[in-house]
Amino acid sequence: MINPEFRRNLWLEFSPARLVLAPLAIFIILFGLHRVNSLFGHDKAEVTAVASYIILGLWATRRAADSIAEEVRAGTWDAQRMNALGAWQMCWGKVIGASAYCWYCFMWLIPTLLMSGVSVGDAAIRTGQIVIGGLLATALAFCVSLILIRKSGRRRVLSVTLAQLAGLAAFYFGATGENFFSLPADRFWYGLISVDDRWFILVVRLATCAWVWLAAYRLLRVELQFRAAPLAFTGFLLFLVAFARGFYASFSDSVTDLRFFSLFYFIAYVSYCADPKNILVYGDFFHALRRGDLSRAFRLVPPWMIAYLFLVLIALLASLSGGPGLFRELDTNNPSGLLAMLIGGRLGFTIVSLYVGRDLLFLWWWNWRSRRHGDLWGIVILAIAVGPLAALLMQAGLDSLVPILRPGLGSQPLPLTMVFIGGEIAALGWLIRRFLTGRREVLAHA
């Protein structure tokens, strides 16, 4: 039996008129693009690629991002949450179903690609890349849309557009033929395969696509009230550690490299922003921790805390591995470089991870203080603090106070930095505790 959600989308998307209209519109668009591009000497294959970017990168991502937002707006989402479909059925039924007409239009591009003079093999590879890009992009747009709806509780045009843009970026990563990481071709992954190898790139894209689909499925599980511990997210972080480690000669080399560290630095912030920050869930989480109910605590732990834990572990490992890894690939003679301003030495990564912790605690506290655009305004305040405000302090000759705002210059004494950042973390911890205590009545039944 066809997935009912997919079938419903087909009922909505396909009518006899639309079935006929697609090839006609594709022909007109291709002809137009070909006329424009022929002026610049582009071939038919490129024209087809551009058309596929428009159809799958722009249109299909919009449809996928809108698939749940539309249900919320139309008031049908509660009924969907109450039906008997599993999370996976709902997931692919929505993502593929909502973009089904775009895929149908894309199908009409394939003959054009074959007629453009490329070999059947090349056409198959290009088509495969675009399909992977499309699957990745639509699933990511769906994920981002679902996360934003969970955060805001309602449909917003901006949320859907943001989700669409994320999908578009993913489409570029998934569908273009280049080595996305721009790594040197002589670098081998675990010494096995060149990072420039076509198969390596293909497998990486397929793995990314699989993780994004898993994320969409897990998010829907939460929405449909299935039990959902952050196992997949933890698995994803472990996978990232193992995958990124493959680019280095040893584990010690990997954890002391800035790019490796930055990856988890980025994930910590993104996962924080994706969290709906429901105070009741946090209340339950802390209550479970206090009771020692670790299984329940793990089910409730916000993913950003796991991401931050990974970051701290990597920072500690980097510090224990020794060496000023932070400056491994930097020109240390250039003191104006942003990273050169960070504290070097063995504790460099650990100090930076403390500042990340400070930022996350600040954003957390700020979000509860000001629900409206909490994350956005919090990030703006932090950006002002670490940028213009720190620069002003330096201009005023108050260099020693810079560590209050961000990791200071190497010339500043480490104990002073530790006192500042330790004090800030303690103060923010106290503020958050005070906030939660003030909500004791609400949290009493946790």
Place this chain on the structure above:
Amino acid sequence: MIRVADVCFDYPSRRALDDVSFILEKKTVTALVGPNGAGKSTLMRLLAALERPRSGSMMIGQDDVHADPRRTHRRVGFLPDNFGLYDELSVRDNLRYRALAQGMEKIKAAVALSAERTGLSDRLREKAAHLSRGLRQRLGIALAILHEPDFLILDEPASGLDPAARADLSGLLRALHTQDMTILVSSHILSELEDYSTHMLAIEQGRVLAHEPLAGREGERVPFRLELAAPHPDLAHLLEKFGGLSDLQIADREAHFCLMGDATTAAKLVRHLVESGVAVSAFAPHRKRLQDSYLIHLSRGPHDQSRISP
């Protein structure tokens, strides 16, 4: 039986339900009443397992509503206040999709039955977008009862309906009640709820104000009202002679009393009076007026729930 015990629910900034407890007997229609913001919709969403309470339990039969929400969804039909339809699909396709999504097997038969029960059989080809407000409400109910739920929850089903559509809806709910469904329905239009409700559950500020029957049940004392075409001097004597009566009040051509027994007992009493020469012009159970009952409880405010029983 639906059993709700000590349920609390919070929104991030306020408590919506506070130690709510009640029992809904099977095959009853309970009017859920209360002012705006009292927690009616929240309570309904909790019973439909769309939200999880902070504490307390909710049971449908032997099943905990929130232990397995997906299982609850199979047993409950829910029509939210702001429900939506797939406007571009026909009535039939809206019903077909829901039947498929509920994992039902005999789709055609289920669609036909649900349409018939809600009077939509002749509208199956119409697009949902083209239906009137009343018919959309009917389709919403048809979707909610399609999978034959044990328990039907309707949140403000009459809102925005014109008087004719409301009367239509009342008829539909009465029909569903006769089909042995347990129904919880909220509305601001108390007179309309009175038409089909057997019980009233009043809540205010997240607490239960009252939960009481609006009409008597078998074996209970049921209030009756008797009207005569002409006064009868021996009416009091005749009534007392019949037995099983209490709280008798007689005024001119009208009498109020409570009668112990079922419909057969009432029929016997009428025959007894007529055969004794009493000119009976009207005789019927005197239902408590929902509105009066609600307003009395509202003026008293929330009280100890241990005194409340269905």
